[in-house]
Amino acid sequence: MCIPTNTVEGYFATLKRGIDGIYNHVGKQHLHRYLTEFDFRYNAREVSDVERRDLAIKQAGGKRLKYRDSCGKRTV
Numbered sequence: 001m002c003i004p005t006n007t008v009e010g011y012f013a014t015l016k017r018g019i020d021g022i023y024n025h026v027g028k029q030h031l032h033r034y035l036t037e038f039d040f041r042y043n044a045r046e047v048s049d050v051e052r053r054d055l056a057i058k059q060a061g062g063k064r065l066k067y068r069d070s071c072g073k074r075t076v
Contacts, residue, residue: 011042 015038019026026034040059044052 011038014038014042014045 015035018038018041019034023034040056044055047055
């Protein structure tokens with residue numbers, strides 16, 4: 001399978017714009033979460049906003065993210 005370099009460059013351009021423009025900093029501890037978000041954004045770039053919303057809601061079903069899980073600290 002051959003993947004053109006334009007595809008890889010497009011993905012990394014989207015990732016870089018997101019990190020610089022939205023988050024400003026990405027910690028090593030949470031890098032996998034940022035990459036998962038940008039994977040979704042890149043893979044859903046050609047669908048409408050309504051379809052993208054529906055995809056995100058469908059993928060979030062049955063999942064919970066608690067503060068304790070995200071940073072290893074206990075909530076009071």
